Amino acid sequence: MTTPLPEDTSLTPPPGCPAHGLAARGLAADGLRRLYGPEAEADPMGLYEKLRAEHGEVAPVLLHGDLPAWLVLGHAANLTVMRTPSRFSRDSRRWTAFQEGLVTADSPLMPVIAWQPLCVFADGEEHRRLRGAVTDGLNRFDRRGIRRFVTRFTDLLVQEFGPTGRAELVAQFAEHLPMLVMTQVIGMPEEYGPRLVAAARDLMKGTETAIASNDYVVETLRRTIERKRVTPGSDFVSWLMQHEAGLTDDEVLEHVRVVLLAANETTVNLIADTLKLVLTDVRFRAHLSGGHMTLSDALDQVLWDAVPMSLVAGRWATGDTELGGQQIKAGDMLLLGLAAGNVDPAIRPDLSKPLYGNRSHLAFGGGPHECPGQDIGRAIAESGIDILLTRLPDLHLAVPEEELSWSSAWLSRHLVDLPVQFTPRAEPEEEPAVAAPTATLPPAPPAPPAPPAPPIGATAPRHRRSWWNALLGRFRR
Numbered sequence: 001m002t003t004p005l006p007e008d009t010s011l012t013p014p015p016g017c018p019a020h021g022l023a024a025r026g027l028a029a030d031g032l033r034r035l036y037g038p039e040a041e042a043d044p045m046g047l048y049e050k051l052r053a054e055h056g057e058v059a060p061v062l063l064h065g066d067l068p069a070w071l072v073l074g075h076a077a078n079l080t081v082m083r084t085p086s087r088f089s090r091d092s093r094r095w096t097a098f099q100e101g102l103v104t105a106d107s108p109l110m111p112v113i114a115w116q117p118l119c120v121f122a123d124g125e126e127h128r129r130l131r132g133a134v135t136d137g138l139n140r141f142d143r144r145g146i147r148r149f150v151t152r153f154t155d156l157l158v159q160e161f162g163p164t165g166r167a168e169l170v171a172q173f174a175e176h177l178p179m180l181v182m183t184q185v186i187g188m189p190e191e192y193g194p195r196l197v198a199a200a201r202d203l204m205k206g207t208e209t210a211i212a213s214n215d216y217v218v219e220t221l222r223r224t225i226e227r228k229r230v231t232p233g234s235d236f237v238s239w240l241m242q243h244e245a246g247l248t249d250d251e252v253l254e255h256v257r258v259v260l261l262a263a264n265e266t267t268v269n270l271i272a273d274t275l276k277l278v279l280t281d282v283r284f285r286a287h288l289s290g291g292h293m294t295l296s297d298a299l300d301q302v303l304w305d306a307v308p309m310s311l312v313a314g315r316w317a318t319g320d321t322e323l324g325g326q327q328i329k330a331g332d333m334l335l336l337g338l339a340a341g342n343v344d345p346a347i348r349p350d351l352s353k354p355l356y357g358n359r360s361h362l363a364f365g366g367g368p369h370e371c372p373g374q375d376i377g378r379a380i381a382e383s384g385i386d387i388l389l390t391r392l393p394d395l396h397l398a399v400p401e402e403e404l405s406w407s408s409a410w411l412s413r414h415l416v417d418l419p420v421q422f423t424p425r426a427e428p429e430e431e432p433a434v435a436a437p438t439a440t441l442p443p444a445p446p447a448p449p450a451p452p453a454p455p456i457g458a459t460a461p462r463h464r465r466s467w468w469n470a471l472l473g474r475f476r477r
Contacts, residue, residue, distance in 0.1 A: 034062045035071065035311070035335075041408040044310060048073060048340040057324030061335070063410070064108050067097050069314065069333040070326065075344040075362065077324045078336050081315050082367035085123050088315035088334060090369060092121060095316050096331030112313050112411070113333075118254055120369065127368060129245045134255055135372045137239040141185060143379045150383040153180040153193075158391050162425035166398065169418040170272050175201055177384045178267035178377075182260055185376065187235025188224050196220065200264050217260070221253050259373060265412075266308035267377045272415045273306040274298055274385055279420065280401045295382045297356035303363040304348075304355050310339040311411050312365065338362040339413075392422040 033051060034040060040047050048071075051059035057074030072078050081088045092113045097103050103110070115121050119130035157176055161167040179200055180193040188196075199213040224237055232238035236259070240252045247255070277298060278285055288298060315334045322328065341362045343351060355361075364371040371377075389395060398419040405416045 032060050032062045032068065034066070035069075035410045036064050040410060044408050044413060045339065045343070048337060048343075052340065055326070058326040058328075058334075060326070063333075065102070065104060067102060067109070067333075069335055070323075070328060071311075071335045071337050071340070072324070073337045073340040073344070074324055075341040075347045078338070078341040078362055079366055080323065081334055081336060082365055082369065085368060087318055087321055089123050089318050090121055090127075090315060091115065091123060092314070092316060094318065094331055095314075095333050096329075097333070099331065109313070116254065117251070118258060120258065130247070130251065130255065131368070131372065133240055133243040133245040133247055134259065136243060137236045138259070138373050138376060140234075140239060141236075141376060143375070143383075146181065146185075146376060146379040147383045149181045149184045150177065150380055151387055153177055154384050154387040155391070158388065158425065162392070165422055165424035167420050167422075169275055169420055170268075170415055171417065173384075173388065174268050174271040174275070174418075177271065178264045178380050179260075181380050182263055185236050186221075186224065186256060186260060187228060187233050187237045188220070192220055196260075200261060203261070217257060218253070221256055221260075225249055225252060262371075263373050263377055266371075267380050269306075269308040269412065269414060270299065270302060270377065270381045271384060272418060273308075274302045274381060275388075276404065276415055276418055277302055277306075278385070278389070279395065279397045279418070280404075293356050295386050296378075298385075299378060299382055300357055300359060300361070301355055304342050304358070304361045305351075306413075307339045307342060307361070307363045309363075309412050310337075312336040312338060313411070336362070336365070338365075392425065395420050395422045397421075 033047065035047075051061065051071060052073045055073075057072070057077040059071045059073055061069055061071045063069050072081055092098070092115045095103075095113070119127055119134060122130060154177060157173055161172050167173065176194075176197050179197045183190065183193045183196060196217065199216045202213040203210045203217065221237075225241070228235070228238045228241060232242065237252065237256055240247055240255065241249075274295075278288060284293075284298065284301075288295065313333070313335050315336070317328045317330050317332045317334065319330045320328065323334075328334070342348070347360075348355075364374040398421045404418065407414050407416055
């Protein structure tokens with residue numbers, strides 16, 4: 001069960017909480033930079049560099065609700081935090097702000113840092129048990145098997161927009177391919193894919209229908225587990241259920257949901273940013289088409305320069321310690337600054353120098369909590385882009401590069417759209433055959449309601465924070 005939050009939601013920092021500790025060290029809360037709001041959203045990398053110049057490898061910052069934390073900016077300092085769980089735990093219940101009642105129940109931090117019985121919040125033996133099952137299951141997939149899935153779904157997506165000679169590759173390609181492939185990895189029926197794509201996108205964007213979308217994802221996974229109990233297969237759900245770690249059905253469901261949503265969000269960004277690089281950097285495209293570099297090299301460069309997740313929250317100090325010249329108190333939160341660490345001048349004094357083939361970036365983390373699905377994510381992105389460029393060899397940007405735009409939040413930065421043009425591709429004479437569902441397949445749960453469309457010309461509405469709390473209640477079932 002999740003540890004309940006204290007009722008006191010006062011933001012006055014009492015003795016012992018991180019804000020009080022920072023103030024005692026001459027760092028008044030009202031003088032700290034915020035990782036949310038206009039400055040952070042307009043230019044997150046610029047903000048990181050200001051913090052680096054002011055504080056060095058580790059900087060004090062404010063999160064939503066003006067809650068203090070430490071942002072780790074240095075490459076080496078990030079690796080230290082990742083690799084020493086004895087000093088920096090993943091158990092968010094250690095956070096002094098929780099213990100002092102400073103976090104409101106509807107805080108937008110909650111979906112990311114509220115403790116749940118998952119391997120991502122566990123340390124020690126419990127982490128090894130849960131993480132071992134997840135890693136063993138994902139490692140049973142090979143790149144050739146993943147590529148078969150990617151080829152099939154890339155072809156289906158290209159068939160949709162190929163005859164028009166135009167496409168928007170974020171909404172029509174990048175946001176669809178990872179989830180469609182992951183349904184096959186998990187062992188879901190193919191026809192579940194499109195609705196899961198819509199539900200996952202809706203859930204991650206925090207719309208008014210996000211709770212219904214999460215319910216759809218959970219119910220779909222629950223039905224899949226029921227089916228696999230009767231007819232197991234060569235898929236992630238079946239392997240988790242059969243693993244010697246002895247996961248309960250709830251543990252299987254929650255870990256599959258985390259893998260599904262995390263793999264989708266990060267791989268969408270990786271595909272979009274790599275396509276943007278290929279389409280806008282003339283030298284890069286020439287090296288790629290000339291055989292002087294590979295798509296794998298391209299992915300490495302993107303994972304250095306455009307990390308799918310800019311920040312990872314968090315780690316919590318198990319005791320008083322020192323990091324990057326800063327005195328960290330027990331219970332302080334640390335944020336892993338992956339994007340900032342990747343441009344640390346200590347390891348990249350010249351950012352213009354390419355890093356093809358260099359995989360010492362921080363994009364997938366490190367230590368015991370390193371991303372277990374990184375090989376699958378890379379395989380989906382690399383194969384999907386390769387097949388797309390093969391099917392549409394004259395693909396080119398339909399607008400000037402300076403018209404491309406991004407949306408930023410405290411954890412990541414997303415390319416909004418990527419409009420392209422190409423020679424229209426004739427529709428195939430026959431549609432690829434779709435495997436018929438087995439007789440034991442239960443019907444798909446009802447699809448979540450579509451998010452309401454804003455009026456033409458209207459700006460996106462600000463969504464109420466209260467939906468986070470309701471959504472968390474469903475996460476904790």
